[in-house]
Amino acid sequence: MKTYDLVVIGGGSGGLSAAISAYDEGVKNILVLEKEAYLGGILLQCIHNGFGLHTFKEELTGPEYADRFVKELIEREIEYKVNTFVTEIKKNDEDFTVIYSNQEEGFVLINAKTIITATGCSERTRGEISMQGDRPSGVMTAGMAQKYLNLEGYLVGKNVFILGSGDIGLIMARRMVLEGANVLGVAELMPYSNGLNRNIVQCLEDFNIPLYLSHTVKRVIGKDRLESVIIQQVDENLNFIEGTEIIFNCDTLLLSVGLIPNNPLLTSLGVLMHPKTKGPLVDEYLMTNVKGIFACGNSLHVHDLVDFVTNEGAICGKSAAKYLKGNLNTNNIININNGKGISYVLPKTMYLNNDTTFKLNFRVNKPYKDVELIIKQNDKIIKKLKKAYLIPAEMESVIILKKDVTSLDDIIVEVIE
Amino acid sequence: MFDITIIGAGVVGSMIARTLSKYKLNILVLEKENDVGNGASSANSAIIHSGYDPEPGSLKARLNVRGNYLFDKVAEELDVEFMRIGSITLANNQEEVEILESLVERAALNGVCVKVLNHDELKTIEPSITDKVIKGLLAPTCGIINPFELVVAAMENAIDNGVKLHLCEEVTSIVKQESGFIVNTNKNSYETKYVINCAGVYSDKINEMVNKKSFTIKPRRGEYFVLDHFDNNYVRHVLFNVPSSKGKGVLVSPTTHYNYLVGPSSEYIDDKEDVSTDKETLDNVKQKAYSLVDNLRLDKQIRIFSGIRAVSDTGDFVIEEVIPYFINVAGIQSPGLASSPAIAEMVEEMIKGKELKEDYNPYRKPLPRLNKKTIEEKIALCKTNPLYGNIICRCEKISEGEIVDAIRRNCGATTVKGVKKRVRPGFGKCQGGFCEASVMKILARELGCDIKQIVYGKENAYILKEGTKGE
Ligand SMILES: Cc1cc2nc3c(=O)[nH]c(=O)nc-3n(C[C@H](O)[C@H](O)[C@H](O)COP(=O)(O)OP(=O)(O)OC[C@H]3O[C@@H](n4cnc5c(N)ncnc54)[C@H](O)[C@@H]3O)c2cc1C
Ligand SMILES: Cc1cc2nc3c(=O)[nH]c(=O)nc-3n(C[C@H](O)[C@H](O)[C@H](O)COP(=O)(O)OP(=O)(O)OC[C@H]3O[C@@H](n4cnc5c(N)ncnc54)[C@H](O)[C@@H]3O)c2cc1C
Numbered sequence: 001m002k003t004y005d006l007v008v009i010g011g012g013s014g015g016l017s018a019a020i021s022a023y024d025e026g027v028k029n030i031l032v033l034e035k036e037a038y039l040g041g042i043l044l045q046c047i048h049n050g051f052g053l054h055t056f057k058e059e060l061t062g063p064e065y066a067d068r069f070v071k072e073l074i075e076r077e078i079e080y081k082v083n084t085f086v087t088e089i090k091k092n093d094e095d096f097t098v099i100y101s102n103q104e105e106g107f108v109l110i111n112a113k114t115i116i117t118a119t120g121c122s123e124r125t126r127g128e129i130s131m132q133g134d135r136p137s138g139v140m141t142a143g144m145a146q147k148y149l150n151l152e153g154y155l156v157g158k159n160v161f162i163l164g165s166g167d168i169g170l171i172m173a174r175r176m177v178l179e180g181a182n183v184l185g186v187a188e189l190m191p192y193s194n195g196l197n198r199n200i201v202q203c204l205e206d207f208n209i210p211l212y213l214s215h216t217v218k219r220v221i222g223k224d225r226l227e228s229v230i231i232q233q234v235d236e237n238l239n240f241i242e243g244t245e246i247i248f249n250c251d252t253l254l255l256s257v258g259l260i261p262n263n264p265l266l267t268s269l270g271v272l273m274h275p276k277t278k279g280p281l282v283d284e285y286l287m288t289n290v291k292g293i294f295a296c297g298n299s300l301h302v303h304d305l306v307d308f309v310t311n312e313g314a315i316c317g318k319s320a321a322k323y324l325k326g327n328l329n330t331n332n333i334i335n336i337n338n339g340k341g342i343s344y345v346l347p348k349t350m351y352l353n354n355d356t357t358f359k360l361n362f363r364v365n366k367p368y369k370d371v372e373l374i375i376k377q378n379d380k381i382i383k384k385l386k387k388a389y390l391i392p393a394e395m396e397s398v399i400i401l402k403k404d405v406t407s408l409d410d411i412i413v414e415v416i417e
Numbered sequence: 418m419f420d421i422t423i424i425g426a427g428v429v430g431s432m433i434a435r436t437l438s439k440y441k442l443n444i445l446v447l448e449k450e451n452d453v454g455n456g457a458s459s460a461n462s463a464i465i466h467s468g469y470d471p472e473p474g475s476l477k478a479r480l481n482v483r484g485n486y487l488f489d490k491v492a493e494e495l496d497v498e499f500m501r502i503g504s505i506t507l508a509n510n511q512e513e514v515e516i517l518e519s520l521v522e523r524a525a526l527n528g529v530c531v532k533v534l535n536h537d538e539l540k541t542i543e544p545s546i547t548d549k550v551i552k553g554l555l556a557p558t559c560g561i562i563n564p565f566e567l568v569v570a571a572m573e574n575a576i577d578n579g580v581k582l583h584l585c586e587e588v589t590s591i592v593k594q595e596s597g598f599i600v601n602t603n604k605n606s607y608e609t610k611y612v613i614n615c616a617g618v619y620s621d622k623i624n625e626m627v628n629k630k631s632f633t634i635k636p637r638r639g640e641y642f643v644l645d646h647f648d649n650n651y652v653r654h655v656l657f658n659v660p661s662s663k664g665k666g667v668l669v670s671p672t673t674h675y676n677y678l679v680g681p682s683s684e685y686i687d688d689k690e691d692v693s694t695d696k697e698t699l700d701n702v703k704q705k706a707y708s709l710v711d712n713l714r715l716d717k718q719i720r721i722f723s724g725i726r727a728v729s730d731t732g733d734f735v736i737e738e739v740i741p742y743f744i745n746v747a748g749i750q751s752p753g754l755a756s757s758p759a760i761a762e763m764v765e766e767m768i769k770g771k772e773l774k775e776d777y778n779p780y781r782k783p784l785p786r787l788n789k790k791t792i793e794e795k796i797a798l799c800k801t802n803p804l805y806g807n808i809i810c811r812c813e814k815i816s817e818g819e820i821v822d823a824i825r826r827n828c829g830a831t832t833v834k835g836v837k838k839r840v841r842p843g844f845g846k847c848q849g850g851f852c853e854a855s856v857m858k859i860l861a862r863e864l865g866c867d868i869k870q871i872v873y874g875k876e877n878a879y880i881l882k883e884g885t886k887g888e
Contacts, residue, residue, distance in 0.1 A: 083807070085811065099792065101799070101806045101816075103804065106799025106803065106805070106806040107792060107796050107799060107806065122851065127643070127719050127720030128719055128720075130694075130699065134693045135693075135694075136878060137872070137878035137880055138878075138880075140850075141850050144849075144850050144853065148854060149885065154881040154882070155881070155885055156880065157882050224875040224877035225877055225879055262847075264812070
């Protein structure tokens with residue numbers, strides 16, 4: 001059985017960046033395993049531009065952005081396999097066994113001293129959100145329609161309504177119009193959009209596509225293929241308001257109602273999951289409670305910008321390298337909790353050791369204007385930031401100096417209005 | 418000229434076709450949909466009931482108990498997933514305890530072995546059960562089945578033994594002849610000696626094509642939640658409410674793949690095809706389910722669906738040779754799935770002048786079932802066919818080899834839903850988000866058609882509207 005120092009599962013932006021940074025930190029015996037036929041992950045179907053503004057200070061398309069990392073991987077001669085699916089990870093006393101399969105080799109067992117999982121996310125479906133009415137074809141997630149259009153070359157419908165103002169839905173609104181479809185509108189359950197502001201402007205407003213805030217689909221109609229949808233306004237408790245129904249005749253309803261980290265490999269290993277992010281609970285090194293297993297990217301928590309995924313992958317790769325050298329100091333553990341106004345904080349724990357900094361990521365639970373963001377231990381404030389606005393759609397990150405953390409008490413992140 | 422024409426390829430029509438295929442008979446099955454088992458047989462609770470519940474002396478009681486007994490053999494011969502996990506009927510208050518005790522008598526009359534357990538005994542064998550439970554009725558013979566597989570397997574085996582299946586043919590009229598009948602469909606006409614009417618919710622209409630109205634089918638819908646598989650021990654038995662003055666209650670049950678079903682509701686509807694769902698009904702199902710398990714894991718919900726029971730106004734199954742050579746098998750509501758092998762036996766008895774074949778084979782070629790194999794077996798299997806190494810469905814871990822097998826067999830899949838029913842891609846958490854495009858490509862390749870012609874389920878349920886690259 002072959003043994004690798006590091007096996008990276010998933011060749012999207014998270015996995016690529018993790019493999020590259022682990023290599024640069026001295027880990028040479030790496031294998032990257034990717035289910036699809038090409039490295040790059042979800043970026044390959046995101047043919048619009050706007051990627052890499054933070055990392056490269058230029059606007060790339062998804063495939064262009066991915067390509068830069070694929071080239072770096074190849075330059076380093078890091079081993080990878082595509083069309084290869086990891087079916088199982090087993091924990092041994094000292095290391096792990098990874099089982100993968102592909103058409104050429106069949107099922108193969110390998111040993112891995114450390115594993116980074118970067119398996120991406122899946123989209124919430126109509127079943128998960130209890131969409132009422134009929135169950136015709138033509139109701140699908142926006143990412144699925146994106147894949148059919150951008151990777152396979154097929155338009156899924158001509159008259160389209162979109163539920164949810166997540167970024168993929170917004171991007172697909174514009175994309176379907178450009179391919180000759182009619183996009184009748186976007187309905188969003190909340191009184192604010194879940195997408196990035198630039199996408200609202202560039203994908204809806206520029207194309208005169210109406211956005212119905214505080215509206216949702218009440219009923220889907222169509223026995224075979226979708227025929228129409230009824231949308232209706234909701235009140236502040238999200239209950240339908242009588243007499244506000246609008247009917248749209250359409251053959252397609254795209255859902256952009258949320259992404260969920262995809263981690264089927266981890267649960268059977270006993271990796272603990274975060275109730276809010278639905279990804280694994282990790283420490284500041286992005287290591288799970290199972291020592292030697294790290295996570296990054298959308299399978300850890302859903303990201304809005306690929307640049308953040310790339311950064312996170314780099315942290316993950318570095319950590320795995322440290323772990324392999326036996327330099328990961330996990331003494332003096334401190335819990336990190338979300339306080340008022342925060343829906344989740346990541347990581348869950350940090351260590352008071354010789355490292356100088358660590359990174360906190362979090363999201364707020366609703367939009368805020370002109371607030372203070374406080375990071376504290378008991379009454380002692382570690383960091384205070386003024387924020388003109390905070391919205392749930394945008395993840396916030398703060399670098400904390402470890403010298404400012406002085407006790408082992410819980411660290412709390414909160415919003416003060 | 419056919420000896421037998423069966424109308425409807427649900428579980429009932431398919432099991433009858435299979436049973437009769439052991440005789441030297443020329444058998445035709447007509448089904449209006451593009452696949453077998455797309456009616457009630459694919460949208461139900463999948464329970465092989467023990468049979469303690471139906472009215473003693475009824476056809477339902479007799480055929481349910483006999484059908485349940487036959488299932489070990491049927492499942493083995495047809496290679497269908499079937500697990501006798503037992504059911505528990507819960508009584509949470511004094512009224513329900515009294516009803517529970519009356520069920521014990523009923524079980525004895527029906528010849529079904531049951532046992533009453535107290536709170537502590539129940540909590541031991543089924544930790545998920547609600548803390549409110551006072552007593553429970555354990556019926557160890559109750560089982561769960563993969564209903565999609567059952568119908569496909571029965572029909573595949575029937576075809577292997579010479580039965581002809583014509584899909585997309587709706588029976589529109591039947592004319593009685595001097596001897597036999599002419600059955601007209603939207604496409605063809607067939608001469609036949611026997612007609613066996615297994616048309617589910619439309620069995621009253623088929624009957625009335627030849628005979629006087631003697632029963633009416635009233636459609637009664639049942640709506641469900643489906644939970645993802647996440648813990649094989651979450652619920653271990655089929656859990657039922659005691660039928661009480663508050664109504665019939667719901668069930669919480671594992672499926673053969675350790676998904677969990679929560680439902681069904683029960684409401685009469687007008688439209689026999691209306692499998693929609695609505696929030697109020699499902700909220701009500703949810704409330705009732707909390708009287709079975711306290712920790713209802715609706716956070717694991719992946720789908721909602723509904724099915725339609727074909728309820729006869731006579732109150733029982735209608736299985737009769739109304740006029741010579743015309744057999745109604747109608748009003749087959751629950752426990753129709755559980756009774757199906759016994760219904761087939763009963764119809765077998767009614768067919769006169771039949772002669773056994775020498776070469777009848779009751780066994781279906783087993784499915785590859787990669788997930789049930791050891792790693793060594795998987796490695797060996799991939800040597801025989803490399804497509805078993807190419808995993809298409811991430812959630813359920815289904816390989817291309819298994820999908821191709823499901824398409825190429827007799828009674829093979831021709832739609833996305835057909836593949837899903839046979840080997841599960843699309844049944845998991847992503848509901849096809851990751852794999853639907855790949856499944857469509859495999860279907861188009863295997864069937865030799867354009868990918869745009871591949872539909873989800875029904876004939877007009879297209880998925881791709883047009884190519885963007887000028888084709
Ligand atoms: C549809 C969509 C549109 C987006 N649009 C933008 C945008 O416009 N701008 C922007 O900056 N960001 C955008 N993002 C965000 C950003 O691009 C992504 O968050 C980022 O690319 C995710 O990278 P990842 O590596 O975490 O996941 P992915 O790119 O999803 O990679 C995960 C990889 O793991 C593989 N995998 C999964 N399971 C296994 C297994 N068991 N075995 C082997 N391989 C496996 C998958 O095939 C996949 O290739 C978008 C995200 C999505 C989902
Ligand atoms: C909500 C619900 C829960 C249930 N739970 C259980 C359970 O747990 N256990 C159990 O034992 N039973 C259960 N049942 C009952 C069981 O599902 C049915 O008894 C069984 O599936 C009936 O099979 P069938 O073949 O008679 O009907 P169907 O499966 O409906 O088949 C009838 C077929 O006839 C075809 N057809 C109709 N008209 C024509 C025509 N004119 N020409 C050609 N073809 C035609 C239809 O397309 C259909 O395929 C449940 C039913 C429902 C709805």
